[in-house]
Amino acid sequence: MISKSNIKRITSLQQKKFRSELGLFIAEGTRLIEEIAKSDYIKVEELYYTSQWQNEIGLHPAIEEEIALNEMKKISSLTTPSPVLAICKIPNPLFSNIDFNNNLVLALDTIQDPGNMGTILRLASWFGVANIICSNETADAFSPKVIQASMGAIARVKVHYCNLAEKLESLKSTIPVLGSFMNGENIYNIDKTPSGILVMGNEGNGISHNVEKQITKRITIPSFTENNSNVESLNVAMATAVILSELRRKNR
Amino acid sequence: MISKSNIKRITSLQQKKFRSELGLFIAEGTRLIEEIAKSDYIKVEELYYTSQWQNEIGLHPAIEEEIALNEMKKISSLTTPSPVLAICKIPNPLFSNIDFNNNLVLALDTIQDPGNMGTILRLASWFGVANIICSNETADAFSPKVIQASMGAIARVKVHYCNLAEKLESLKSTIPVLGSFMNGENIYNIDKTPSGILVMGNEGNGISHNVEKQITKRITIPSFTENNSNVESLNVAMATAVILSELRRKNR
DSSP: OOOHHHHHHHHHTTSHHHHHHHTEEEEESHHHHHHHHHOSSSOEEEEEEOTTOOOTTOOOOSEEEEOOHHHHHHHOOSSSOOSEEEEEEOOOOOGGGOOTTSSEEEEEESOOOHHHHHHHHHHHHHTTOOEEEEETTSOOTTSHHHHHHHTTGGGTSEEEEEOHHHHHHHHTTTSOEEEEEEEEEETTTSOOOSSEEEEEEBTTTBSOHHHHTTOSEEEEOOOOOSSOOTTOOOOHHHHHHHHHHHHHHHTO | OOOHHHHHHHHHTTSHHHHHHHTEEEEESHHHHHHHHHOSSSOEEEEEEOTTOOOTTOOOOSEEEEOOHHHHHHHOOSSSOOSEEEEEEOOOOOGGGOOTTSSEEEEEESOOOHHHHHHHHHHHHHTTOOEEEEETTSOOTTSHHHHHHHTTGGGTSEEEEEOHHHHHHHHTTTSOEEEEEEEEEETTTSOOOSSEEEEEEBTTTBSOHHHHTTOSEEEEOOOOOSSOOTTOOOOHHHHHHHHHHHHHHHTO
16 A cells, blocks of 8 residues: 555656655666666666566565555556556766766757657667766656656666766867767768767757867768758657767777 | 538548548648648648748649638647648559669568658658558558658658568569568678668567568677677667668668
8 A cells, every 4th residue: 555645756756856856766667677677777766566567586675565556557657557666766877987088978968859868878778878978958867758768778878967068178178079960071981989979969959059169070961862952851869870870880 | 711521521531541532641830741842742632721821832732721720720630730731642652663673672561650650751761762662561651640750751752552571572582682680690791782672670579470581681780788688679760770871871
């Protein structure tokens, strides 16, 4: 039996304000929670499950409780609740631990759509990008929508929020800062960049003016259309897929 | 003033059954309709707009009518209606016009999510794929959701529906048929394939058994994760982005 005040506390985590206050976020679904449980990076603090859930991973946090389906419906953010919901600690990865000299790092400048954010997390995980640095205006990686869309990638990729323009300014003298624009160097022609930061911009406005000033190399995905019209565009998640693939291929 | 029976006819086009019966589909939004109007491929038959719309493209089909905002709300499939709605003729591209010998053709085996379908249309347009052949079980390219997600790419890419396994069987002796699997040849290592068919499979089940038998080369996007776990996956739209990019790069 889950108390009214507990229901209120858990559902409050659907809002960023309360996630920040409590330092907690919600993860729902068997596979997602299994992925999180495997990682050392994210700690499950509480577990709520219905009789349908088979705990095959031996996950036993301090607080765990079997609840009724109607109770699960009350705490779930999903239209169709899954048999298990975990409350996890929001990790606090150290910026100083990012090894910019030997890795590719992704930087997001005000990506706002949670679906794009989750997709980009999955791409980062697939292409071995261990750290993403985000402008403070970027969608919260720990919102329920991003967590669900990330399919567990949130447990493998460290997301850092910062004043992106300032951070890049302090890094650009030693680290290449690549930015995706409509008018840059053809990505298929650029040299190897075994380390570097790849900046992807906002869905509608692209890379902001202050961040643009920190870019050391402008890059572009060329279009292969016959009438190379500029009305066409790839969305930011698709562009991220193509550029990460090309950078990784080059540096194999 | 738009009649009740006309409202009924227009909204019926949100369903595949009536689109097939009437051979018509709906496009909404200024930019989308401008893209369609530019193409020779899709013909606008009727145009409904509110006083907010500036017809800057001189589009004047046989039937055009200024209607009130509350009428637009009745015929629109969008939560927030745009100032213009067009009824267009579903094109009937000829399979026999596809030049398989000199082009890359995309084949979709039961892609079901309209968002993925729209994204794949945009990718095809960007990467110069003029024809997509789809299994009959693939999402309808002329559904309102796909049309909106395609951002006008529907006017530049010809979509054909067919019995995919049969079609591929008749082509595979002369045309390479590439299929995306978890266990194929690394896409970064495969040879040039200036022409060929790239088959992408269903979101959950991948390429179906009957279609798999027609594949002449299995390909894979390698993961760059440290612990190359097979729990991870790219969704079908992301995988399409990466593979099209790599095939186009190789054949520049």
